[in-house]
Amino acid sequence: MRLQLLLFLLAQGLALVCAHIAMTVPCARYNPWGEDCPELPAGETLDYNLKSPISTAGQSDMLPFCHHEKPWPTPAAKWKAGQSITVKFTPDGAGHGGGHCQFSVSYDSGKTYVVVHEVLEHCFFNGPSDSNTMEVTSYTFDLPDDLPSSDKAIFAWSWVNSIGNREFYMDCADVTISGSSSSYTGKKMTVANRMGYATIDAFGGMNGDYTTGLEQYNSNVTYVTVTGDGGVTEANKPSGSDGQSNQQDNNGEDISSGDDDEGKDSNVDNEKGENTDDNTDGNADDNTDDN
Numbered sequence: 001m002r003l004q005l006l007l008f009l010l011a012q013g014l015a016l017v018c019a020h021i022a023m024t025v026p027c028a029r030y031n032p033w034g035e036d037c038p039e040l041p042a043g044e045t046l047d048y049n050l051k052s053p054i055s056t057a058g059q060s061d062m063l064p065f066c067h068h069e070k071p072w073p074t075p076a077a078k079w080k081a082g083q084s085i086t087v088k089f090t091p092d093g094a095g096h097g098g099g100h101c102q103f104s105v106s107y108d109s110g111k112t113y114v115v116v117h118e119v120l121e122h123c124f125f126n127g128p129s130d131s132n133t134m135e136v137t138s139y140t141f142d143l144p145d146d147l148p149s150s151d152k153a154i155f156a157w158s159w160v161n162s163i164g165n166r167e168f169y170m171d172c173a174d175v176t177i178s179g180s181s182s183s184y185t186g187k188k189m190t191v192a193n194r195m196g197y198a199t200i201d202a203f204g205g206m207n208g209d210y211t212t213g214l215e216q217y218n219s220n221v222t223y224v225t226v227t228g229d230g231g232v233t234e235a236n237k238p239s240g241s242d243g244q245s246n247q248q249d250n251n252g253e254d255i256s257s258g259d260d261d262e263g264k265d266s267n268v269d270n271e272k273g274e275n276t277d278d279n280t281d282g283n284a285d286d287n288t289d290d291n
Contacts, residue, residue: 020051021093021124021134021169023157025086026077028171029068033090038072038174051093053167055194062195065110066156066172074174077155081147081179087157088138095124095134097163097204100217103139104189105147106154108230110172113156113189117141120217121210123159130163130205146181148228153177158189160213162204166193185225185235190216 027034032046040046047067054063079085087103101123104113117139124134153176159169168191192200192213203212225235 020053020167021095021159022050022090023087023171023173024090025088025138026155026173026175027072028076028157028173029066029070029072031171034076035088036076038074038076041070041073044068044070050171051090053165053169053193055168057166057193057199058195060195065113065170066154067170068172069110071152071154072174075151075176076173077175079143079175079177081143081149081177081181082145084140084142086138086140089124089134089157091134091137093124093134093137094132095129096132096161097129097208098122098125098210099162099204100160100190100200100213101139102158102189102217103141104156104158105177105184105226106156107148107150107226107228108232109152110154112224112226112232113154113158114184114186114224114226115189116144116147116186118217120214128204128206128208128210132163143177144184144186145179147177147179147184148181148226149177149179150228151176156189158191160190160192160200162208162210163202166199166202168193179228183225183227183231185223185238187217187221188224190221192216 022028022031022033024031024034025036027037028050030040030044030047031037031050032048033050050067052063054065054067077085098121100121101119102115103117104115106113119139122128124136125131126135129135152174154172155175156170156172161167161169191197198216200213200216203209223235223237225231225233
């Protein structure tokens with residue numbers, strides 16, 4: 001009886017440890033809590049560990065980007081370039097005092113993700129916080145008008161938490177996008193707290209410095225131009241850009257700052273998230289396909 005009780009308490013403790021956050025709308029791949037989810041691919045099962053990070057700084061045991069490489073058989077959402085979308089998250093998630101979130105799109109089967117929106121510093125909160133209880137559980141924003149069309153785009157949410165272990169979170173949903181533009185230019189998604197990439201130190205709390213790590217999102221970034229057929233080329237910063245990609249606070253206000261601090265480039269351009277140059281500057285070879 002005591003052994004059964006001990007095992008039960010251990011299981012409950014592990015569940016609490018793993019109870020972080022998952023994207024529910026659009027439905028992330030294999031999400032058991034998602035809304036309007038497609039049928040699972042043949043041979044796959046729901047992932048009850050989807051709330052967990054895909055990597056932790058200093059640890060070589062990593063999950064692939066998106067948690068799962070095999071896409072939904074049918075799209076989780078159908079969008080038009082320029083339309084307003086709402087991204088939702090598990091309301092019981094552990095918010096770790098906030099952090100840096102990005103929302104990105106891939107047109108090349110997950111090798112390259114280009115940012116379409118970001119909420120930096122206080123993601124899931126309305127300001128500095130020591131709490132694990134999320135204050136914000138959804139974000140509504142407009143997709144860029146110049147996103148090209150694709151029947152097999154991947155929409156990704158990524159997050160670097162501000163308090164606790166130095167982790168990197170990412171969920172992905174398969175979507176279709178209808179647009180009239182032939183290409184879109186934006187920042188590559190930032191990756192941190194993962195082997196081969198920069199570590200962003202803990203920065204949250206009521207007296208925390210929430211600007212920690214912003215150089216990885218603002219100044220030390222690579223711009224790319226993506227096309228609907230999966231083409232990717234490195235690009236210059238778009239004319240008139242201040243280094244931010246549609247950045248907002250939790251009230252929907254524009255808080256772009258154009259930070260020019262120096263630091264490492266922590267952008268991702270391959271599905272495994274590996275640094276193909278075997279260094280820690282976060283740059284990977286655009287021509288390397290790990291799939």
